[in-house]
Amino acid sequence: MSKEEKIILAAIDVFRDKGVEKTKVSDIVKSAGIAQGTFYLYFPSKLSVMPAIAAVMVEKIMLEVKNRFQDSASLEYQIEQIVDAVFYLTKEYRDVFALIYAGIAQTEHLKEWETIYAPFYEWMNNFLKQAQNVGNIRDSLNTERSTKLIIGLIESAAEQIYLYDDFDEENAALQKQELLDFLHHALGLRK
Amino acid sequence: MSKEEKIILAAIDVFRDKGVEKTKVSDIVKSAGIAQGTFYLYFPSKLSVMPAIAAVMVEKIMLEVKNRFQDSASLEYQIEQIVDAVFYLTKEYRDVFALIYAGIAQTEHLKEWETIYAPFYEWMNNFLKQAQNVGNIRDSLNTERSTKLIIGLIESAAEQIYLYDDFDEENAALQKQELLDFLHHALGLRK
Amino acid sequence: MSKEEKIILAAIDVFRDKGVEKTKVSDIVKSAGIAQGTFYLYFPSKLSVMPAIAAVMVEKIMLEVKNRFQDSASLEYQIEQIVDAVFYLTKEYRDVFALIYAGIAQTEHLKEWETIYAPFYEWMNNFLKQAQNVGNIRDSLNTERSTKLIIGLIESAAEQIYLYDDFDEENAALQKQELLDFLHHALGLRK
Amino acid sequence: MSKEEKIILAAIDVFRDKGVEKTKVSDIVKSAGIAQGTFYLYFPSKLSVMPAIAAVMVEKIMLEVKNRFQDSASLEYQIEQIVDAVFYLTKEYRDVFALIYAGIAQTEHLKEWETIYAPFYEWMNNFLKQAQNVGNIRDSLNTERSTKLIIGLIESAAEQIYLYDDFDEENAALQKQELLDFLHHALGLRK
DNA sequence: AATGAATGAGGGTTCATTCAT
DNA sequence: AATGAATGAACCCTCATTCAT
Numbered sequence: 081m082s083k084e085e086k087i088i089l090a091a092i093d094v095f096r097d098k099g100v101e102k103t104k105v106s107d108i109v110k111s112a113g114i115a116q117g118t119f120y121l122y123f124p125s126k127l128s129v130m131p132a133i134a135a136v137m138v139e140k141i142m143l144e145v146k147n148r149f150q151d152s153a154s155l156e157y158q159i160e161q162i163v164d165a166v167f168y169l170t171k172e173y174r175d176v177f178a179l180i181y182a183g184i185a186q187t188e189h190l191k192e193w194e195t196i197y198a199p200f201y202e203w204m205n206n207f208l209k210q211a212q213n214v215g216n217i218r219d220s221l222n223t224e225r226s227t228k229l230i231i232g233l234i235e236s237a238a239e240q241i242y243l244y245d246d247f248d249e250e251n252a253a254l255q256k257q258e259l260l261d262f263l264h265h266a267l268g269l270r271k
Numbered sequence: 272m273s274k275e276e277k278i279i280l281a282a283i284d285v286f287r288d289k290g291v292e293k294t295k296v297s298d299i300v301k302s303a304g305i306a307q308g309t310f311y312l313y314f315p316s317k318l319s320v321m322p323a324i325a326a327v328m329v330e331k332i333m334l335e336v337k338n339r340f341q342d343s344a345s346l347e348y349q350i351e352q353i354v355d356a357v358f359y360l361t362k363e364y365r366d367v368f369a370l371i372y373a374g375i376a377q378t379e380h381l382k383e384w385e386t387i388y389a390p391f392y393e394w395m396n397n398f399l400k401q402a403q404n405v406g407n408i409r410d411s412l413n414t415e416r417s418t419k420l421i422i423g424l425i426e427s428a429a430e431q432i433y434l435y436d437d438f439d440e441e442n443a444a445l446q447k448q449e450l451l452d453f454l455h456h457a458l459g460l461r462k
Numbered sequence: 463m464s465k466e467e468k469i470i471l472a473a474i475d476v477f478r479d480k481g482v483e484k485t486k487v488s489d490i491v492k493s494a495g496i497a498q499g500t501f502y503l504y505f506p507s508k509l510s511v512m513p514a515i516a517a518v519m520v521e522k523i524m525l526e527v528k529n530r531f532q533d534s535a536s537l538e539y540q541i542e543q544i545v546d547a548v549f550y551l552t553k554e555y556r557d558v559f560a561l562i563y564a565g566i567a568q569t570e571h572l573k574e575w576e577t578i579y580a581p582f583y584e585w586m587n588n589f590l591k592q593a594q595n596v597g598n599i600r601d602s603l604n605t606e607r608s609t610k611l612i613i614g615l616i617e618s619a620a621e622q623i624y625l626y627d628d629f630d631e632e633n634a635a636l637q638k639q640e641l642l643d644f645l646h647h648a649l650g651l652r653k
Numbered sequence: 654m655s656k657e658e659k660i661i662l663a664a665i666d667v668f669r670d671k672g673v674e675k676t677k678v679s680d681i682v683k684s685a686g687i688a689q690g691t692f693y694l695y696f697p698s699k700l701s702v703m704p705a706i707a708a709v710m711v712e713k714i715m716l717e718v719k720n721r722f723q724d725s726a727s728l729e730y731q732i733e734q735i736v737d738a739v740f741y742l743t744k745e746y747r748d749v750f751a752l753i754y755a756g757i758a759q760t761e762h763l764k765e766w767e768t769i770y771a772p773f774y775e776w777m778n779n780f781l782k783q784a785q786n787v788g789n790i791r792d793s794l795n796t797e798r799s800t801k802l803i804i805g806l807i808e809s810a811a812e813q814i815y816l817y818d819d820f821d822e823e824n825a826a827l828q829k830q831e832l833l834d835f836l837h838h839a840l841g842l843r844k
Numbered sequence: 845a846a847t848g849a850a851t852g853a854g855g856g857t858t859c860a861t862t863c864a865t
Numbered sequence: 866a867a868t869g870a871a872t873g874a875a876c877c878c879t880c881a882t883t884c885a886t
Contacts (some may be wrong), residue, residue: 083871101292104855115872120857164299181372218456225449232427240419258416265409266457274846295880306847311882465850483674497851502878563754601836607831615802616811622801625766636886640798647791648839656867677859688868773847 086112086124088136091129100127131251134180134196137173142199144169155216158207159263163234163256170238178243201227218268230263275313277303279327287366291318304330325371325387328364332391335360345408346460349398351451356424358447361429393417399458409459421454466504468494470518473511482509513574516562519555520578524585526551537651538625540589542642545616549638552620560625583609590649600650612645618619657695659685661709664702669748673700707753707769710746714773717742728789728842733833735777736807740829743811773799784840791841801838 081089090112094103105126109119123129144165149158157198208223208230237259241252263269272280281303296317300310311372314320328333339352361368399414399421428450432443454460463471472494474484487508491501505511526547531540552559590605590612617640623634645651654662663685667676678699682692696702721734743750754766780805781796811831814825836842 105857106855116856117858117873120869121870126856152277185427203331220452222445222449225446225454228431228446229424229428229453231425232431236423236427237420240423254413255416255419258413259420262417262420262457266453268456296882297880307849307881308847308883309845312845317881488876489880498877499852499879500850508877510695521865544773550731599792602834604827607828608835611806611810611829611832611835612719614813615806617806618809619802622805636795637801641802643793644799644802647841648835650838679859682869689860689870690862691866694866699860786875789856 083112083114083118084132086114087119087122088129088132092133092136092157092176094132095179098185100179129179131192131196133176134193137169137176137180138196138200140173141165141169142203145200145203155211155269156260156264159267160260162204162207163171163259163263166231166234167241167256171242172234174242177239197231200231204231216270218270226267230266233263234259274303274309275307275323277305278310278313279320279323281377283324283327283367286324286370291370305363321371328371329387329390330332331364332356332360332388332396336391336394346402347455348452348459350454350458353395353452354447354454357422357425361426361431365430365433370429388422391422395422407461409461410453412458417458421457424454425450465494465496465500466514468496469501469504470511470514474515474518474558477515477561482561512562513578515558516575516578519551519558520582521563522555523547523551524581527582527585536647537593538642541645541649541651544586544589545638545641545645548613548616549620549623549634552617553624556621556624559621579613582613586613593649598652600652603649608649612648616641616646656685656687656691657705659687660692660695661702661705663707665706665749668706668752673752703753706749709767710749710753711772713746714738714742715776716771718773718776728784729833729837731780732836732840732842735780736829736832736836739804739807740811740814743808744815747812747815770804773804777804781840789843791843794840799840803839806836807832 083173087108091103091108094107094111098107101125105119106116108126108129109116112119123132145162148161148165150161153161205223205227208217208221210218212219212221212223237255241247241255278299282294282299285298285302288294289298295316296310297307299308299317299320303310314323323390335356336353339356340349341352344352371387395418396414399408399418402408403410403412403414428446432438432446469490472532473485473490474527476489476493480489485508487501488498490508490511491498494501505514527544530547534544535543587605587609590599590603590609593599594601594605619637623629623637660681664676664681667680667684670676671680677697678692679689681699681702682689685692718735718738721738722731725735726734752800753769769779777800778796781790781794784790785792785794785796812830814820814828
């Protein structure tokens, strides 16, 4: 594993454990098993690791979505699989997402966020286009614009459940069902 | 204006300008026109101004929504007004929301985020219930659960437009139209 | 004694003891009996104390010159008194002058040096003018321009003796005599 | 050019540009076009380049003086040539001299300063002796002692002009003339 | 209540030097 | 001899907080 990777993974660990604010660079390097100065060969500051962490998380998202997705399944089920993937990741890495969000908001790296998310947007756009081509979602929907709405909707739903609400299995299931229903109508699903 | 108010307003200004982390208490007191020590007569620490700022923002949200909302308008137009209100707030105060979020995330009181939004959630829930009662939105929609989905959806759409995309008036109008359309279908609007 | 004075005097002490390079700000504040941060309320950096030290030294020069100077003495003897004053100070504070010279050369404070020296230049100029007016030094001498030459000459002579040469009382006396002779001819002394 | 020479010349450049304290070894090696580690094959530390730089400067001094000097010229003109040489050197390389001085002052080898000047002192002493032998300067002058006075005088005059005063062509010419006059009288020139 | 000079612990960052290749 | 990535001790400076006035 390269030193850069070591730093990123160690940063995720320590940020999760202590929070961004309270994390010292010395904590990160200790956890990464490298020298203090080595950190600065790869990142100019503590917060500049954030985009790299974000990129790792988007990789995880794509992996999860692709793993769960079944080409042969019904559109309805496929959407549920996407929702499940995002929900699972939010649940599992909620603190990482929270710190990325906070960390990115604090710095000037905001614009990078879009670039980092690009692969997920592209994948979703293709998915919607195909479904629209075969007539399974309403024609009036502009897939490119809606892609961002849908991803934003699913993620904010997940955040509601796993970040803000006191987590409760039954409530989570109901909230997910409401979301699927909401999406069903919004997309004008026909199948 | 009381010194406490001066501090809160000055803190909002400076936090927006420099970010929470880079803001010094000395910046706040300079902007507020008071002495360094006076700050500590009203707030025990820099971050403890956050809840007061949050309260100011809740007021702004409710004021904006209520100001724009017209009881007599069509449901479709009322929804557009809500979207406009959230868009406006995001555009104007997105950095403030981000810093409250970040401040809250740092102090581990993430759940409080919900409290801040509570009045807006409640108002939106009532709005949906009424519309549902008169049969203007689909019966299958659970207003309470959907409230959070809708607000999350509108906000994430607003962020896409005002933060990540390079802002472009025409594109913004189209994206807003797509969102209204998306909501129209999701709610099963009948009128 | 004000904190600023404490810092200057402590800085002189520590610089003399350890040299500029090896002196830490923490050494200065320890010697001054103040807190680390207090230093930065008065000086922006370690080297920025240099001009203040230089000013103290020029004060010492003026005091020494004025103390030794006798209005009633012969011109020849008066010049010897000035030389004695500069020699004494260079001898006593050779290390301080060395560090000022080095410290000032290293920073951007070079131009300030002239301002700091201004009182000495002015005093010397008046001295020469008066002697010229009563016909004791050659008329062709431009007092203002020569003032700087003379002070430079005396100081460099002193440095030669006390800083560079291995000090030797007899040699010092001879070198001083040569300087007085040199000045005698240069000024065209008539009395 | 050998790597050692490359390092010395690069060090002079960078030291002049940024000052000794602010110069990093990495700056020197970058400018020299060699690897970081290579530096330490030739010099044990950053400051240890100083003597090598000093040696280069001695060469420059002697070269300049000898180049300008004309055996056949009048004594008066020869002195002007010497002044011109020192003025030129001060103007062109004053910062290098300052940094050598500072470097030496820091390492407590202040006495070495004299060694650097030794060839110049010797040359000047011979020059004065010859002039005295043929009766062109006063007999009472001790050439050895005066050598140091004269060089110190010329240098301090040059520093006044090129460093402290805001440089001004006309003023510089007058100041130089005053210096020549001063020297003329001090040496008791007869021709 | 208000002030603002003083505090000093703390952490980010630098950079001379090393060493495996 | 040459490299340059890695090291980690060293130190500056910041800034939240205190407290005498």
